[in-house]
Amino acid sequence: MTATTITPSRDALRPNVSLGQIFARTCTAEWSRLWSVKATWWFLAAAAFVMLALGTIAGFESAARPADLPSQPAWTEVRFIALPAQFALFSLAAISVTADYATGGIVPALQWTPRRTVLFFARFLVTVATATGAGVLVAVLAALTAFTTANSALTLQLNEFPGFVGTVAAVFAAGAAIAAGIGFVLRNTAGALVTLFLLMLVLPLVLRQFGTFTSAIAEILPGSGTIFLITRQVPGMTMTSSVMVLLAWGIGLALLGWLRLQRTDAHR
């Protein structure tokens, strides 16, 4: 380990850098940041394993149905299995934000991109887009797996494909946005995951057991929205109310997360 000389600056005459360029560079860096740690690959592997395994089971179950029943679209069967698998990708979204606070990585990150709004939107966009893209990809693969193992008991009707992709994408995008928003607000991995599971799964199911008032509360929780989009079977929920609830939570938590990043010290 020996000292060497540093060269004089090569960038004395660099042209001005636009905000768009700064944002694009930050997104590129965020993309590298996400893929340069093993945790990302583990969460994706977990999501893929759950989706493909359940897709395979769904295919075998369909194949075992009586032959006189009409064939179902593979998309419909697979949509349901997004419900358990979504949590691997939502956890990925939350942890991709909170890990920087757990490790102190937010300090160099804000030295490299001190414009906090740029960092926030780049991190938010890359995280949500990655979780959504991965979710859609794995769901399509799970549908193909179900179709393959169903022995003609399931169909692959292309006219239903856009609706399937749209629904799955909406569920994963909304959930990932909520998870990332919680991460920015709480800055704590355990707290973010517990809050995520409460909002997305536990409270929407439990509150419905205690009467009208608590059911009304359950209807405005984001988990009710995603469950409706996947199952279309949540009492009191409609497509419009589900989308509105998810939008409100996604945008609201993103706004709170941005405010926390913008207004408070980097690592407190």
Place this chain on the structure above:
Amino acid sequence: MIEVRGLTKRYGSILAVDDLNFDVEPGKVTGFLGPNGAGKSTTMRMMLGLDRPTSGQALINGKPFATFAEPLREAGALLDPSFMHPGRTGRNHLRIAAKTNGIAMRRVHEVIEQAGLTGASGRPIKGYSLGMRQRLGIAAALLGEPKVLLFDEPINGLDLDGVLWIRDLLRQLADEGRTVLVSSHLMSEVQQTADRLLVIGRGHLIADATTQDILNGLGNRQVRVRTPAPDLLFTRLSEQGLAVERVDPQELKVANSTAEDIGNLAHTLNVPVHHLSEVSQSLEDAYLELTNGSVEHHSRKETP
């Protein structure tokens, strides 16, 4: 150039940094000294826009750091070397930094080599020693060849080779005309490398002067004199209002005097002198004198 104007940071009822005003000039290594909890790291974080000042501002090359489009080309900093994702490799850590500022990947390889991390750069950071993390943090600070560099305790964890490397690097960066601010609690190290010193205590600026001025300007020159007649000399020196301390049966230490004065007095008293010397003040002495009363956390001396 770093300009700090009225910089203040309050955490609830605790005033961490109180109305700091100073400039850190290019072409010099400026040491940033102060006891634990004095506000050094908080001040550095505010310079980089990481912590929000309660009031005042810090400017890097005339602008707030957060307004730069390519901040790594303006200021590079090593703060806490543990602030890195342990699962990421050193090379990827630097690649991400380079991408944020549009820095060519060849520069990543250059700083890895410069920091002596070529063999380790492909390994996860969790396997790095503290010294290696320091080197990685310094590599990141140098990535954009910035005009301003801030190092918070850069010597921590470094082996002798690393200490020599840092010492040369700081000098070289300053000689290239860059602004270099280094905080350290290792007084001897700062005394060797810093041209100028900023001393803070309890958030206040205590001193802002050249290292030599601080060493010279505090008075407190001490003279050691060894004589077979210490009692007589002790009495006469005390009568003249000088602070005299007996350091062993035949040796006295006289504060705020000169060897000439003590020698002359001994001559007029006809007292033989076996040894006479002025004790040069170390930065450690000067620092302790400056920060006396500004230490937040005192340890208690156990008496047997």
